[in-house]
Amino acid sequence: MPGTGRTYYIAGAGIAGMTLALALAKFGAAVVILERGLTVSEFGAGLQVSPNARKILNNLGVGDAISARSLEPDGIDIYPHGRPVPLVTLELGAIMQARFGAPYAVMHRADLADALYKACRRFANIDIVFGVRNWDVVSHARGITVSIDEANGQTRTGRGHAFIGADGVHSRTRTDIIGGPPARYTQSAAWRTLLQAPAVKDKLPLDRVSVFLARDVHAVAYPLPHRGQVNLALFAPQRNPSDKGERPTLPNSIASWPLLSAILETASDWTSWPLYTVDTPLWHAGNIGIVGDAAHAMVPFQAQGAAMGIEDAAVLAPLLIAESNAETAFEKYHQRRRRRTARAASVSAANGRIFHMPWPLSVARNTVIALQGSRGHLRRLAWLYGYEP
Ligand SMILES: Cc1cc2nc3c(=O)[nH]c(=O)nc-3n(C[C@H](O)[C@H](O)[C@H](O)COP(=O)(O)OP(=O)(O)OC[C@H]3O[C@@H](n4cnc5c(N)ncnc54)[C@H](O)[C@@H]3O)c2cc1C
Numbered sequence: 001m002p003g004t005g006r007t008y009y010i011a012g013a014g015i016a017g018m019t020l021a022l023a024l025a026k027f028g029a030a031v032v033i034l035e036r037g038l039t040v041s042e043f044g045a046g047l048q049v050s051p052n053a054r055k056i057l058n059n060l061g062v063g064d065a066i067s068a069r070s071l072e073p074d075g076i077d078i079y080p081h082g083r084p085v086p087l088v089t090l091e092l093g094a095i096m097q098a099r100f101g102a103p104y105a106v107m108h109r110a111d112l113a114d115a116l117y118k119a120c121r122r123f124a125n126i127d128i129v130f131g132v133r134n135w136d137v138v139s140h141a142r143g144i145t146v147s148i149d150e151a152n153g154q155t156r157t158g159r160g161h162a163f164i165g166a167d168g169v170h171s172r173t174r175t176d177i178i179g180g181p182p183a184r185y186t187q188s189a190a191w192r193t194l195l196q197a198p199a200v201k202d203k204l205p206l207d208r209v210s211v212f213l214a215r216d217v218h219a220v221a222y223p224l225p226h227r228g229q230v231n232l233a234l235f236a237p238q239r240n241p242s243d244k245g246e247r248p249t250l251p252n253s254i255a256s257w258p259l260l261s262a263i264l265e266t267a268s269d270w271t272s273w274p275l276y277t278v279d280t281p282l283w284h285a286g287n288i289g290i291v292g293d294a295a296h297a298m299v300p301f302q303a304q305g306a307a308m309g310i311e312d313a314a315v316l317a318p319l320l321i322a323e324s325n326a327e328t329a330f331e332k333y334h335q336r337r338r339r340r341t342a343r344a345a346s347v348s349a350a351n352g353r354i355f356h357m358p359w360p361l362s363v364a365r366n367t368v369i370a371l372q373g374s375r376g377h378l379r380r381l382a383w384l385y386g387y388e389p
Contacts, residue, residue, distance in 0.1 A: 006161035016292025016309030017166030018116035023317030046231030051100035053307035065115035070107035139286030162326035171294030178285035183276035189238035241274035284330035298345035314389040
């Protein structure tokens with residue numbers, strides 16, 4: 001194949017960047033990742049890894065590391081406002097493997113980042129440069145030229161076949177290099193915390209995901225048994241991204257919901273994460289492209305942002321290797337990915353509206369959820385979970 005001896009530069013050692021590095025390195029290409037952090041990022045807490053992403057990660061040799069540090073939940077309990085017991089439990093567990101060829105797992109984000117990092121370290125042809133202060137890249141007829149300000153203050157220059165920005169929602173590659181738009185603030189935030197499992201074991205089942213729906217607010221909890229903790233994320237309106245307080249401000253109605261109130265009482269050390277989305281028609285310019293949140297950050301209400309970045313990597317890597325021209329590879333990648341990522345973003349946004357419905361719309365919503373039953377999501381989301389890149 002033409003691309004096996006080439007060098008690719010990637011900005012960002014996040015989930016999308018490291019997955020792309022692995023996918024390229026498997027073909028024998030050389031990869032240099034430029035990461036501004038001093039280590040792989042541990043931001044966030046829990047992450048749901050759905051079968052569409054897991055199949056790709058399994059093919060890249062990270063499946064065992066994920067199995068060792070994740071839980072395959074039996075189901076998702078849905079609690080509409082006020083309920084002490086679930087309205088319905090959406091089935092996960094063995095049926096996910098049987099229907100979609102891989103399990104549905106939940107884990108700590110740092111454990112997935114660590115598994116990807118260790119897998120990258122096993123490839124001599126992947127070089128991760130941490131603490132990069134700045135970089136510049138220029139596309140030209142035969143590839144790209146990068147200049148890198150390293151952590152030690154030295155500048156070095158490199159040449160490669162293509163440059164890929166996996167530099168997250170506020171991607172400099174998107175805004176400064178290929179001329180795309182800034183991220184859009186959604187006026188909402190994710191509040192995240194880790195609960196100690198013994199403190200909530202009488203309130204929450206520790207073998208499944210729990211989702212609590214209320215007007216303007218919803219919460220998602222799932223166990224991280226390898227850490228003895230439960231991940232809790234609460235999604236609420238936040239007018240300005242800088243309006244961070246110590247704790248989320250909740251509508252009064254939550255106080256009249258004993259189950260959720262009791263769970264929230266066990267929480268401390270909240271971290272607020274303002275939610276942004278990215279909608280850009282430009283995914284590349286010349287031999288420079290973008291993947292992951294840099295290209296299509298979405299609200300996390302279908303738990304698919306990282307999964308979409310993983311899929312991007314699985315589609316883009318073979319194209320970059322097979323095509324003699326990187327621009328052609330980026331064009332084909334954009335064509336293959338834009339509708340699917342837009343659909344995932346649209347389903348995620350719709351979930352937000354459905355989860356946060358006020359009464360009496362919430363009554364109709366609950367009827368539909370109950371009618372769809374414990375397996376309705378398997379049909380409704382088959383296009384998502386059954387994807388083969
Ligand atoms: C509350 C919440 C829950 C979520 N839950 C899920 C879930 O369950 N499942 C799921 O699939 N997704 C989930 N997501 C979405 C997921 O977290 C993101 O989509 C995913 O992390 C994006 O990965 P990325 O690699 O594209 O970007 P990032 O993870 O943001 O990584 C970008 C990397 O680039 C580096 N960087 C940035 N700028 C530069 C620069 N200029 N130069 C060099 N390096 C740079 C950063 O330091 C970072 O390491 C959730 C998101 C939130 C907020």
